[in-house]
Amino acid sequence: MSDVMIDARDLTKQYGTVAALKNASFQVNRGEVVGFLGPNGAGKTTTMKILTCFIAPSGGTAQVGGADIFEDPIAVRELIGYLPENTPLYTEMLVLEYLQFVGKMRGLRGAGLDARLRRVVEETSLGEVIGKSIGELSKGFRQRVGLAQALIHEPPVLILDEPMSGLDPNQASEIRELIREIGRERTIILSTHNLAEVRVTCGRVLIISQGQLVADDTPDELAARAGKPRFIATLKQNGHSASEIREVFSVIGDAQSVKEQAGGAPGELLVEVVPKGNQDLRADIFQAAVSAKLVLLGLEQRGENLEDIFRQLTTGNGGASS
Amino acid sequence: MRSVLTIAGRQFRSYFNGPVAYIVICIILLTLGFFFWKTFFLFGRASAREMFRWLGLILVFSLPALTMGLLAEEKRTGTIELLITMPVTEAQVILGKFLGVLGLYAVLLALTISYPLSVSTLGDLDWGPVWSGYLGLVLQGSAVLAIGLMASSWTSNQLIALFVALTLSVFFWVLDKFLALLPTNAASALQWLSFDYHFQSMARGVIDLRDVLFFVSVVVFALAVAFRALEARRWS
Known part of the structure; x- marks a missing residue:
């Protein structure tokens, strides 16, 4: 495997006559934490669903860890830990039961599964709710369960769709801390609306607007460039x-x-x-x-702040594709 | 195969975490008890024939309640996205779901064994037709469950899935009931497509390979359609 973990080339997604994504190309290297920014409906979630092989692009292709999303979707999925938007979980299951299920689906068994379970429960501080049913948990804990299931097979790539949305500021800062911790040794793409969050957690920002990439830079450079x-x-x-x-x-x-x-x-x-x-x-x-x-x-x-740049780039005037 | 069994196991256990399975099983057993014992002593025969007659009908109406949520609910809540983005194929998901609900159905059938058992204490029961009747129930039930899973793959609304599955399975059950009204050729073709026609011969104790193949084909067809529906999501 080279150092490029995610290589998206000319991704296009057409829903009927609506283009959700237009020729988006980007690369993410091993160990990078990339923030995916854009207004609602800009194409963030679509890109993530394409990378996780949940949907196929209408044009272009992508490789994750060298595996192509068309040719070997199973290999791609094995490399990725994924947290979809709104953290969909089986609410009737117990936390432990659920994580065991995901572990088994990820090919873990016996002592190996137990060891990984212990590790992710510790990493995500789920110890106190491990025997509770997921439906009873607070939003913050549910988010942790979502992260735990994404981490259980030690994936080199994490794709997190709005991991902080709907959390109160305390929960958000805990999750942010957790993501930073996790991100030391992994490639992460996370999408968000929250610009402050990007500055804290991400080394690089991709801004997407109306299906097109309009910026690709570090948060600081981005601020300097436009401001x-x-x-x-x-x-x-x-x-x-x-x-x-x-x-x-x-x-x-x-x-x-x-x-x-x-x-x-x-x-x-x-x-x-x-x-x-x-x-x-x-x-x-x-x-x-x-x-x-x-x-x-x-x-x-x-300086011109990220908010201003974001607004500039995503309201249609001044978005040169990069 | 491991993934299929993991999915099946999760599905099976999740039935016992919610009320639907308990309610459906209770209703099936109570309805069966009512119809069976109502007429049992009138016939004065130690036979479980009537049980199969009633159960075959009751299941056609009640099993769709067990399958309605299989995929529809996962689509509504979005859990399907996590399931599919694990390293599994769509075929494994469909097969796992099917085996999961089949497991619950097996539990249900095991609970009805009390009927032939109690009949056998009242007289000399011929167990041959009982076993072939159970084989018929397994086959017809599998067909109804597969159709239910197929209906569940078409929508994210459980009630729509229930309605479509009910319509289809009742349609196939009722096909041979109006044959007298039709010309002979059409009648025999329709009869051949009827669930009840194939099932009743097994309930009488006759195991015909053609009946077995009929139900197996329905299952395979319905599961294949469900697979296509799940896969179509990627290209929509």
């Missing part, structure tokens, strides 16, 4: 009008635009200054404020 810095100055109003204040900052040579921003506290004014290039304008803003005898209450530098 010029912006400077937000908070000023005491003191009877100055907004246009007066705008004028004050317009004298800064490197400023491309000066805009008023909403959201200031009463008696305060927020002004956004965008530089022409990547210059740091904080000193200039300070100087300008001082020379115009304005009281500067705060000065903040903001």
Whole structure:
């Protein structure tokens, strides 16, 4: 096996006349944790279902660990641990019973199965609910059972479809921690809406919109690529009008635009200054404020954040396929 | 084969975790008891013939309740996705599901053995037709279960699966009941397609290979259709 664990080439999926996925190509290397980002209906789940051989693409193909999804779907499935959206589990079964079932389906038997069971129960902290029926569990525990079943055969590749959705913040952070832990030695693709989560867990982001890949980068590079810095100055109003204040900052040579921003506290004014290039304008803003005898209450530098990039890339304007 | 048995075992055990199987089995046994003992003493014969006559009919109406959820419920809840993305083929899933419900059916049949046993204490029971009758029940039941599984593969709604399976199995049971109204050629063709026609000869103690092959063909056909339906998902 090479270092490329997932190699998707020109994946296309047509549902009737609707194209859910259009020529999506990407590679994921061994040990990478990749975040799959996109609005609902963008094609994330479709891509995952194709990789797990649940559905077949209408065009293109993919290989997982060197096995082709058309030629050897069983081999592909053996390499993958999969957690589908909404964690569908047999709710009438006990946790232990269920994990035993999955283990057997994955070819584990006897002492080997017991050892793996003990290990995943420990990894996912399921010990206290092991004898309970899955239907009685909280969403957080169900999610862990879902992860445990995906991990039981020690798959080199994990595909997790929205593993954190519907969890409260505590549960989400536990699961996130768990995924990070698991991701040290495995290739993971996880889909999510939550951008903060991507920054914490993923080394790489694939953004998909209307069935097309529109970005493929690390979270930081992505932010840097799309984002010029912006400077937000908070000023005491003191009877100055907004246009007066705008004028004050317009004298800064490197400023491309000066805009008023909403959201200031009463008696305060927020002004956004965008530089022409990547210059740091904080000193200039300070100087300008001082020379115009304005009281500067705060000065903040903001990069364009992932949310903005996400919105930009997925609302149709500015998505060059990568 | 191991995967098939694992799926079958899970399916079999899951019946005992929910109410449906218990309810269906109770209703079958109670209905059978009612019809059987109602007329048993009128005939004054130590024969289990009547049991097979009634049971054959009751099962055609009740077994679809056991199969309706087999695939429909997995599709509704999405568990089918986890099942299929394990290293198994669609054929193994279908076969496992079928064997699972067949196991439950075997339990049900084992519970009815009390009828011939009690009859045998009342008189001299001929066990030959009893065993061939049970073979008939196994075969006709398998056909009804396979049709139920097929219906369950077409929808994610259990009630629709139940309705379709009931319609089909009752249709095949009732086929030989209106033969007098038809021309002879059509009548014999229809008779040959009827479940009850093949079953009743076994309930009389006659094991004809043609009857066996008939039910086996129905099972194979229904399972093959279910397999195709499950597989079609990949290409939809």
